[in-house]
Amino acid sequence: MKKSLLSPTFRLQTAPGEDRERQVCDTCGFINYVNPKIVVGAVVAVDGGVLMCRRAIEPRRGFWTLPAGFMEEGETVEAAALREAYEEAQARLALQGVLAIYSVPHISQVQIMFRASLAEPGFAPGAESLETMIFPLNDLPERDLAFPSVAWALRDYRRFLAGEAGPFSNPA
Amino acid sequence: MKKSLLSPTFRLQTAPGEDRERQVCDTCGFINYVNPKIVVGAVVAVDGGVLMCRRAIEPRRGFWTLPAGFMEEGETVEAAALREAYEEAQARLALQGVLAIYSVPHISQVQIMFRASLAEPGFAPGAESLETMIFPLNDLPERDLAFPSVAWALRDYRRFLAGEAGPFSNPA
Numbered sequence: 001m002k003k004s005l006l007s008p009t010f011r012l013q014t015a016p017g018e019d020r021e022r023q024v025c026d027t028c029g030f031i032n033y034v035n036p037k038i039v040v041g042a043v044v045a046v047d048g049g050v051l052m053c054r055r056a057i058e059p060r061r062g063f064w065t066l067p068a069g070f071m072e073e074g075e076t077v078e079a080a081a082l083r084e085a086y087e088e089a090q091a092r093l094a095l096q097g098v099l100a101i102y103s104v105p106h107i108s109q110v111q112i113m114f115r116a117s118l119a120e121p122g123f124a125p126g127a128e129s130l131e132t133m134i135f136p137l138n139d140l141p142e143r144d145l146a147f148p149s150v151a152w153a154l155r156d157y158r159r160f161l162a163g164e165a166g167p168f169s170n171p172a
Numbered sequence: 173m174k175k176s177l178l179s180p181t182f183r184l185q186t187a188p189g190e191d192r193e194r195q196v197c198d199t200c201g202f203i204n205y206v207n208p209k210i211v212v213g214a215v216v217a218v219d220g221g222v223l224m225c226r227r228a229i230e231p232r233r234g235f236w237t238l239p240a241g242f243m244e245e246g247e248t249v250e251a252a253a254l255r256e257a258y259e260e261a262q263a264r265l266a267l268q269g270v271l272a273i274y275s276v277p278h279i280s281q282v283q284i285m286f287r288a289s290l291a292e293p294g295f296a297p298g299a300e301s302l303e304t305m306i307f308p309l310n311d312l313p314e315r316d317l318a319f320p321s322v323a324w325a326l327r328d329y330r331r332f333l334a335g336e337a338g339p340f341s342n343p344a
Contacts, residue, residue, distance in 0.1 A: 035209045036243050038282055071208050076275035098339050103248035110210055110249055167270050
Protein backbone atom coordinates (compact mmCIF):
# COMPACT_ATOMS: atom_id res chain seq x y z
CA MET A 1 0.00 0.00 0.00
CA LYS A 2 1.56 3.27 -1.09
CA LYS A 3 2.09 5.82 1.69
CA SER A 4 1.43 9.47 1.07
CA LEU A 5 3.83 12.26 1.99
CA LEU A 6 0.94 14.54 2.89
CA SER A 7 0.14 13.12 6.33
CA PRO A 8 0.28 9.66 7.94
CA THR A 9 -3.49 9.31 7.55
CA PHE A 10 -3.36 9.79 3.77
CA ARG A 11 -2.83 6.89 1.36
CA LEU A 12 -2.80 6.74 -2.43
CA GLN A 13 -6.05 4.99 -3.27
CA THR A 14 -8.84 5.00 -5.82
CA ALA A 15 -11.96 6.48 -4.22
CA PRO A 16 -15.44 5.25 -5.28
CA GLY A 17 -16.46 6.76 -8.62
CA GLU A 18 -12.88 7.80 -9.39
CA ASP A 19 -10.75 6.46 -12.23
CA ARG A 20 -7.32 7.19 -10.79
CA GLU A 21 -5.35 7.03 -7.54
CA ARG A 22 -5.45 10.11 -5.36
CA GLN A 23 -4.33 10.91 -1.83
CA VAL A 24 -7.30 9.95 0.36
CA CYS A 25 -7.49 10.32 4.15
CA ASP A 26 -8.21 7.03 5.89
CA THR A 27 -9.81 8.86 8.81
CA CYS A 28 -12.33 11.12 7.11
CA GLY A 29 -12.34 10.13 3.42
CA PHE A 30 -11.11 13.56 2.31
CA ILE A 31 -9.78 13.35 -1.27
CA ASN A 32 -6.79 15.61 -1.90
CA TYR A 33 -7.28 16.57 -5.56
CA VAL A 34 -4.03 17.81 -7.05
CA ASN A 35 -4.33 19.77 -10.28
CA PRO A 36 -2.04 21.77 -12.53
CA LYS A 37 -1.06 25.21 -11.32
CA ILE A 38 -1.61 28.37 -13.35
CA VAL A 39 1.18 30.79 -14.19
CA VAL A 40 0.01 34.12 -15.61
CA GLY A 41 2.22 36.67 -17.30
CA ALA A 42 2.54 39.24 -20.05
CA VAL A 43 4.57 40.30 -23.05
CA VAL A 44 4.68 44.05 -22.43
CA ALA A 45 5.36 46.16 -25.51
CA VAL A 46 7.35 49.33 -24.74
CA ASP A 47 8.83 51.58 -27.43
CA GLY A 48 8.88 48.78 -29.98
CA GLY A 49 10.61 46.45 -27.55
CA VAL A 50 9.61 44.07 -24.78
CA LEU A 51 9.89 44.49 -20.99
CA MET A 52 11.99 41.75 -19.41
CA CYS A 53 13.18 40.95 -15.88
CA ARG A 54 16.43 39.35 -14.76
CA ARG A 55 15.55 36.86 -12.03
CA ALA A 56 16.79 37.53 -8.49
CA ILE A 57 15.53 34.16 -7.25
CA GLU A 58 16.01 30.51 -8.02
CA PRO A 59 15.32 28.67 -10.21
CA ARG A 60 17.36 30.30 -12.98
CA ARG A 61 18.64 33.27 -10.96
CA GLY A 62 20.38 35.78 -13.26
CA PHE A 63 18.46 34.72 -16.37
CA TRP A 64 15.91 36.80 -18.24
CA THR A 65 12.18 36.22 -18.05
CA LEU A 66 8.87 37.92 -18.73
CA PRO A 67 6.86 39.28 -15.80
CA ALA A 68 4.82 36.22 -14.75
CA GLY A 69 4.05 34.12 -11.72
CA PHE A 70 1.65 31.81 -9.94
CA MET A 71 -1.97 32.86 -9.85
CA GLU A 72 -3.37 33.13 -6.32
CA GLU A 73 -6.76 32.06 -5.00
CA GLY A 74 -9.47 34.69 -5.16
CA GLU A 75 -8.11 36.59 -8.17
CA THR A 76 -8.87 36.62 -11.90
CA VAL A 77 -6.27 35.77 -14.54
CA GLU A 78 -6.25 39.44 -15.54
CA ALA A 79 -5.65 40.58 -11.94
CA ALA A 80 -2.87 38.01 -11.59
CA ALA A 81 -1.10 39.34 -14.70
CA LEU A 82 -1.30 42.92 -13.39
CA ARG A 83 -0.11 41.92 -9.91
CA GLU A 84 2.88 39.94 -11.18
CA ALA A 85 4.01 42.76 -13.48
CA TYR A 86 3.89 45.13 -10.53
CA GLU A 87 5.67 42.74 -8.19
CA GLU A 88 8.45 41.87 -10.60
CA ALA A 89 8.84 45.04 -12.66
CA GLN A 90 6.95 47.76 -10.73
CA ALA A 91 4.99 48.20 -13.96
CA ARG A 92 1.31 49.12 -14.27
CA LEU A 93 -0.07 47.29 -17.29
CA ALA A 94 -2.97 47.65 -19.69
CA LEU A 95 -3.86 44.18 -20.98
CA GLN A 96 -4.68 43.84 -24.66
CA GLY A 97 -5.60 40.21 -25.20
CA VAL A 98 -4.48 36.63 -24.70
CA LEU A 99 -1.27 35.87 -26.55
CA ALA A 100 -0.91 32.19 -25.69
CA ILE A 101 -1.82 29.28 -23.45
CA TYR A 102 1.06 26.87 -22.87
CA SER A 103 0.85 23.52 -21.08
CA VAL A 104 3.93 22.20 -19.33
CA PRO A 105 2.69 18.78 -18.20
CA HIS A 106 5.95 17.48 -16.70
CA ILE A 107 5.81 20.24 -14.08
CA SER A 108 1.99 20.40 -14.12
CA GLN A 109 1.74 24.02 -15.18
CA VAL A 110 -0.52 25.95 -17.49
CA GLN A 111 0.86 29.33 -18.50
CA ILE A 112 -1.50 32.04 -19.71
CA MET A 113 0.35 34.90 -21.39
CA PHE A 114 -1.28 38.23 -22.23
CA ARG A 115 -0.22 40.99 -24.60
CA ALA A 116 0.07 44.28 -22.75
CA SER A 117 1.37 47.83 -22.78
CA LEU A 118 2.30 50.19 -19.93
CA ALA A 119 -0.78 51.88 -18.48
CA GLU A 120 1.54 54.51 -17.00
CA PRO A 121 5.21 55.20 -17.73
CA GLY A 122 7.97 53.62 -15.69
CA PHE A 123 9.24 50.28 -14.46
CA ALA A 124 11.93 49.12 -12.04
CA PRO A 125 13.13 45.87 -10.51
CA GLY A 126 10.78 44.41 -7.89
CA ALA A 127 11.97 42.17 -5.06
CA GLU A 128 12.23 39.13 -7.33
CA SER A 129 14.20 40.89 -10.09
CA LEU A 130 17.84 41.98 -10.31
CA GLU A 131 17.21 44.18 -13.31
CA THR A 132 14.37 45.25 -15.63
CA MET A 133 15.01 46.28 -19.20
CA ILE A 134 13.39 46.90 -22.57
CA PHE A 135 14.87 44.64 -25.22
CA PRO A 136 14.34 45.44 -28.90
CA LEU A 137 12.77 42.47 -30.70
CA ASN A 138 15.86 42.09 -32.89
CA ASP A 139 18.20 42.01 -29.91
CA LEU A 140 16.58 39.75 -27.33
CA PRO A 141 18.77 37.92 -24.77
CA GLU A 142 18.06 34.64 -26.59
CA ARG A 143 20.89 32.72 -24.96
CA ASP A 144 20.06 33.87 -21.44
CA LEU A 145 16.35 33.15 -21.21
CA ALA A 146 15.18 31.59 -17.94
CA PHE A 147 12.68 29.04 -19.30
CA PRO A 148 11.66 27.50 -22.64
CA SER A 149 8.21 29.08 -22.37
CA VAL A 150 9.83 32.56 -22.34
CA ALA A 151 11.27 31.77 -25.77
CA TRP A 152 7.89 30.45 -26.92
CA ALA A 153 6.09 33.62 -25.81
CA LEU A 154 8.63 35.90 -27.51
CA ARG A 155 8.43 33.88 -30.71
CA ASP A 156 4.61 33.87 -30.60
CA TYR A 157 4.58 37.62 -29.96
CA ARG A 158 6.55 38.09 -33.16
CA ARG A 159 4.07 35.80 -34.95
CA PHE A 160 1.25 37.99 -33.63
CA LEU A 161 3.01 41.14 -34.86
CA ALA A 162 3.42 39.45 -38.25
CA GLY A 163 -0.36 39.08 -38.46
CA GLU A 164 -1.00 35.53 -37.22
CA ALA A 165 -4.14 35.12 -35.18
CA GLY A 166 -3.60 33.83 -31.67
CA PRO A 167 -3.88 32.65 -29.07
CA PHE A 168 -0.94 30.37 -29.62
CA SER A 169 -0.17 27.04 -27.96
CA ASN A 170 2.91 24.90 -27.33
CA PRO A 171 5.32 24.57 -30.27
CA ALA A 172 4.60 21.43 -32.33
CA MET B 173 -3.34 31.23 16.14
CA LYS B 174 -5.44 29.93 13.26
CA LYS B 175 -5.56 26.15 12.97
CA SER B 176 -5.49 24.45 9.60
CA LEU B 177 -7.95 21.78 8.53
CA LEU B 178 -5.23 20.02 6.56
CA SER B 179 -3.48 18.29 9.43
CA PRO B 180 -2.81 19.13 13.11
CA THR B 181 0.78 20.08 12.27
CA PHE B 182 -0.29 22.76 9.77
CA ARG B 183 -1.00 26.34 10.81
CA LEU B 184 -1.90 29.40 8.76
CA GLN B 185 1.24 31.52 8.87
CA THR B 186 3.31 33.83 6.72
CA ALA B 187 6.51 32.05 5.72
CA PRO B 188 9.78 34.02 5.23
CA GLY B 189 9.76 35.83 1.88
CA GLU B 190 6.00 35.39 1.50
CA ASP B 191 3.45 38.18 1.46
CA ARG B 192 0.40 36.23 2.58
CA GLU B 193 -0.71 33.54 5.01
CA ARG B 194 -0.47 29.97 3.81
CA GLN B 195 -0.81 26.58 5.45
CA VAL B 196 2.69 25.79 6.74
CA CYS B 197 3.72 22.62 8.57
CA ASP B 198 5.23 23.33 12.00
CA THR B 199 7.23 20.11 11.86
CA CYS B 200 8.98 20.35 8.49
CA GLY B 201 8.25 23.88 7.16
CA PHE B 202 6.40 22.51 4.11
CA ILE B 203 4.29 25.29 2.54
CA ASN B 204 0.99 24.05 1.14
CA TYR B 205 0.48 26.39 -1.84
CA VAL B 206 -3.16 26.38 -2.86
CA ASN B 207 -3.89 27.76 -6.30
CA PRO B 208 -6.93 28.05 -8.54
CA LYS B 209 -8.00 24.90 -10.34
CA ILE B 210 -8.40 24.69 -14.09
CA VAL B 211 -11.60 23.54 -15.77
CA VAL B 212 -11.27 22.81 -19.49
CA GLY B 213 -14.18 22.32 -21.89
CA ALA B 214 -15.52 22.92 -25.36
CA VAL B 215 -18.37 24.38 -27.34
CA VAL B 216 -18.81 21.64 -29.92
CA ALA B 217 -20.53 22.73 -33.14
CA VAL B 218 -22.65 19.96 -34.70
CA ASP B 219 -25.08 20.53 -37.59
CA GLY B 220 -25.41 24.22 -36.79
CA GLY B 221 -26.13 23.48 -33.14
CA VAL B 222 -24.14 22.84 -29.98
CA LEU B 223 -23.49 19.58 -28.12
CA MET B 224 -24.74 19.70 -24.53
CA CYS B 225 -24.86 17.21 -21.64
CA ARG B 226 -27.49 16.87 -18.92
CA ARG B 227 -25.62 16.33 -15.65
CA ALA B 228 -25.98 12.97 -13.89
CA ILE B 229 -24.03 14.16 -10.86
CA GLU B 230 -24.19 16.90 -8.27
CA PRO B 231 -23.85 19.82 -8.23
CA ARG B 232 -26.73 20.76 -10.54
CA ARG B 233 -27.83 17.24 -11.43
CA GLY B 234 -30.40 17.31 -14.23
CA PHE B 235 -29.22 20.65 -15.63
CA TRP B 236 -27.54 21.22 -18.98
CA THR B 237 -23.85 21.90 -19.36
CA LEU B 238 -21.08 21.86 -21.94
CA PRO B 239 -18.57 18.99 -21.90
CA ALA B 240 -15.95 20.24 -19.43
CA GLY B 241 -14.15 19.21 -16.30
CA PHE B 242 -11.10 19.51 -14.08
CA MET B 243 -7.74 19.28 -15.78
CA GLU B 244 -5.53 16.52 -14.39
CA GLU B 245 -1.82 16.55 -13.68
CA GLY B 246 0.40 15.47 -16.55
CA GLU B 247 -1.91 16.53 -19.37
CA THR B 248 -2.15 19.54 -21.67
CA VAL B 249 -5.20 21.80 -21.81
CA GLU B 250 -5.96 20.39 -25.26
CA ALA B 251 -5.76 16.78 -24.00
CA ALA B 252 -8.00 17.67 -21.06
CA ALA B 253 -10.67 19.11 -23.40
CA LEU B 254 -10.61 15.96 -25.54
CA ARG B 255 -10.73 13.67 -22.49
CA GLU B 256 -13.65 15.46 -20.87
CA ALA B 257 -15.70 15.43 -24.09
CA TYR B 258 -15.14 11.72 -24.36
CA GLU B 259 -15.93 11.04 -20.70
CA GLU B 260 -19.10 13.12 -20.64
CA ALA B 261 -20.42 12.80 -24.19
CA GLN B 262 -18.48 9.91 -25.75
CA ALA B 263 -17.48 12.42 -28.39
CA ARG B 264 -14.15 12.62 -30.26
CA LEU B 265 -13.36 16.27 -30.84
CA ALA B 266 -11.24 18.32 -33.22
CA LEU B 267 -10.28 21.54 -31.42
CA GLN B 268 -10.41 24.75 -33.41
CA GLY B 269 -9.18 27.46 -31.08
CA VAL B 270 -9.65 29.07 -27.69
CA LEU B 271 -13.11 30.58 -27.29
CA ALA B 272 -12.74 32.06 -23.81
CA ILE B 273 -10.92 32.14 -20.50
CA TYR B 274 -13.20 32.76 -17.52
CA SER B 275 -12.10 33.38 -13.95
CA VAL B 276 -14.44 32.38 -11.13
CA PRO B 277 -12.52 33.71 -8.11
CA HIS B 278 -15.08 32.87 -5.42
CA ILE B 279 -14.63 29.17 -6.18
CA SER B 280 -11.00 29.62 -7.31
CA GLN B 281 -11.51 28.31 -10.82
CA VAL B 282 -10.18 29.26 -14.22
CA GLN B 283 -12.21 27.87 -17.09
CA ILE B 284 -10.62 27.50 -20.51
CA MET B 285 -13.20 26.88 -23.23
CA PHE B 286 -12.29 25.74 -26.75
CA ARG B 287 -14.27 25.82 -29.96
CA ALA B 288 -14.51 22.36 -31.48
CA SER B 289 -16.22 20.08 -33.96
CA LEU B 290 -16.69 16.31 -33.99
CA ALA B 291 -13.59 14.54 -35.33
CA GLU B 292 -15.77 11.51 -35.96
CA PRO B 293 -19.57 11.19 -35.97
CA GLY B 294 -21.47 10.15 -32.88
CA PHE B 295 -21.95 11.03 -29.23
CA ALA B 296 -23.76 9.47 -26.28
CA PRO B 297 -24.08 10.05 -22.54
CA GLY B 298 -20.99 9.14 -20.55
CA ALA B 299 -21.09 8.10 -16.88
CA GLU B 300 -21.53 11.69 -15.66
CA SER B 301 -24.35 12.54 -18.10
CA LEU B 302 -28.04 11.59 -18.14
CA GLU B 303 -28.49 12.72 -21.73
CA THR B 304 -26.51 14.30 -24.58
CA MET B 305 -28.18 16.41 -27.22
CA ILE B 306 -27.56 18.92 -30.01
CA PHE B 307 -29.36 22.18 -29.30
CA PRO B 308 -29.92 24.67 -32.13
CA LEU B 309 -28.49 28.07 -31.21
CA ASN B 310 -31.96 29.62 -31.32
CA ASP B 311 -33.42 27.00 -28.99
CA LEU B 312 -30.91 26.53 -26.18
CA PRO B 313 -32.10 25.33 -22.75
CA GLU B 314 -31.47 28.82 -21.35
CA ARG B 315 -33.51 28.32 -18.18
CA ASP B 316 -31.96 24.96 -17.36
CA LEU B 317 -28.24 25.70 -17.61
CA ALA B 318 -26.08 24.20 -14.87
CA PHE B 319 -23.70 27.13 -14.26
CA PRO B 320 -23.38 30.82 -15.16
CA SER B 321 -20.23 30.10 -17.15
CA VAL B 322 -22.21 27.79 -19.46
CA ALA B 323 -24.38 30.78 -20.37
CA TRP B 324 -21.26 32.92 -20.85
CA ALA B 325 -19.68 30.37 -23.20
CA LEU B 326 -22.83 30.02 -25.29
CA ARG B 327 -23.19 33.81 -25.52
CA ASP B 328 -19.52 34.20 -26.44
CA TYR B 329 -19.81 31.46 -29.06
CA ARG B 330 -22.59 33.45 -30.71
CA ARG B 331 -20.38 36.56 -30.54
CA PHE B 332 -17.63 34.56 -32.25
CA LEU B 333 -20.04 33.42 -34.99
CA ALA B 334 -21.08 37.06 -35.42
CA GLY B 335 -17.47 37.94 -36.22
CA GLU B 336 -16.08 39.17 -32.90
CA ALA B 337 -12.48 38.19 -32.24
CA GLY B 338 -11.92 36.15 -29.11
CA PRO B 339 -10.82 34.85 -26.81
CA PHE B 340 -13.50 36.25 -24.55
CA SER B 341 -13.35 36.83 -20.82
CA ASN B 342 -15.87 37.21 -17.98
CA PRO B 343 -18.88 39.40 -18.72
CA ALA B 344 -18.35 42.99 -17.58
